[in-house]
Amino acid sequence: MPRLGVYIHWPFCRSKCPYCDFFSRVKKDVDQAAIVDGYLADLEYYRGLNDGYTVDSVFFGGGTPSLLEPKQIARILDKIAALWPLSEQPEISLEANPNTDRPGLFADLRAAGINRLSLGVQALNDADLRFLGRTHGVKEALASVDSVLKNFDNHSLDLIYARPGQTPAAWERELRQAAALGMKHLSLYQLTIEEGTVFALKNVPAMEEEAAAALYRLSEELTSAAGYRQYEISNYAAPGSECRHNLGYWQGDDYVGVGNGAVGRLHCGKKLFSTTHPRQLEEVTPRERAEELTIMGLRLNEGIDKTRFAALSGLTWEDFADRGQLAALKDEGLVEETPQNVRVTPVGRLLLNYVIEQICL
Numbered sequence: 001m002p003r004l005g006v007y008i009h010w011p012f013c014r015s016k017c018p019y020c021d022f023f024s025r026v027k028k029d030v031d032q033a034a035i036v037d038g039y040l041a042d043l044e045y046y047r048g049l050n051d052g053y054t055v056d057s058v059f060f061g062g063g064t065p066s067l068l069e070p071k072q073i074a075r076i077l078d079k080i081a082a083l084w085p086l087s088e089q090p091e092i093s094l095e096a097n098p099n100t101d102r103p104g105l106f107a108d109l110r111a112a113g114i115n116r117l118s119l120g121v122q123a124l125n126d127a128d129l130r131f132l133g134r135t136h137g138v139k140e141a142l143a144s145v146d147s148v149l150k151n152f153d154n155h156s157l158d159l160i161y162a163r164p165g166q167t168p169a170a171w172e173r174e175l176r177q178a179a180a181l182g183m184k185h186l187s188l189y190q191l192t193i194e195e196g197t198v199f200a201l202k203n204v205p206a207m208e209e210e211a212a213a214a215l216y217r218l219s220e221e222l223t224s225a226a227g228y229r230q231y232e233i234s235n236y237a238a239p240g241s242e243c244r245h246n247l248g249y250w251q252g253d254d255y256v257g258v259g260n261g262a263v264g265r266l267h268c269g270k271k272l273f274s275t276t277h278p279r280q281l282e283e284v285t286p287r288e289r290a291e292e293l294t295i296m297g298l299r300l301n302e303g304i305d306k307t308r309f310a311a312l313s314g315l316t317w318e319d320f321a322d323r324g325q326l327a328a329l330k331d332e333g334l335v336e337e338t339p340q341n342v343r344v345t346p347v348g349r350l351l352l353n354y355v356i357e358q359i360c361l
């Protein structure tokens, strides 16, 4: 049976971070049970569209899903297990912020069924945490890392780099410290200034491209020296600890998305549909599918498997990609291609948006 990911979006946060353009709401005292009732009904609806899947991963993202009570998480996981067959060892991830005033939260999340914890540390110095609008400090972050390591075998830590004024030496110190913590996975995101955010309104400058590229290359070197393997443009894992749920997105697996900010990709018969909240379905054309597989697949170091690309989109890679543009990208050393596979080179990773535009437009 084809594998399926399930994404649960919990949109609420304690405060709005000034760089954040995700769908999130600052709201206390929401009626969690009532909202989760709606999620359970949506899960049933999506299950009714296709009964041919096995659930291999569940991902609680946000927003701040660590604000969702463990008993509500358990209700959602019980429902998923009642609706779909599960693979032998499904990956069940949750994103958490380090500041929790709930003692024993990580142990309770583990007991509720979460088996992979992704911790949004973002920086390992207090001044930058304040600049990023985070409501935790380094001390709290490190205490949370300890608790995550005690309660989970599978874990990830997020950091944001290319903060204004951040030097290579400062980033190296932080990244070395993060890599020494023993987390199995690191997600390293470049700070970008997105329209509509507080940083954009305040004209906070994005780091100059060359300087940010130098920090990116440093990230690749330091993570590799620490035993992590880069498998996606922003993601590094100890061998075997890649995030299966996110790999599903990048490789073109189907997934259910539940919650206000969630999207999904589901087959009904032979047709693929894009789903958005609340239960809106729109058919995905072969051309749209091919573009999506290109945008997602080129993020991966392994690139795009052309046989899989053709099976999922109905178009061969040769028919889809502009041969002239592709030849130029190969001449520039940005893309490598074999009869079976196409991928971006390490230099191409620094210009990924340009590479994708050239291939898709």
Ligand code: SF4
Residues within 6 Å of the ligand: 012, 013, 014, 015, 016, 017, 020, 021, 022, 024, 062, 063, 064, 097
């Ligand atoms: S906690 Fe995450 S989702 Fe919430 S505002 Fe901050 S960055 Fe955005």
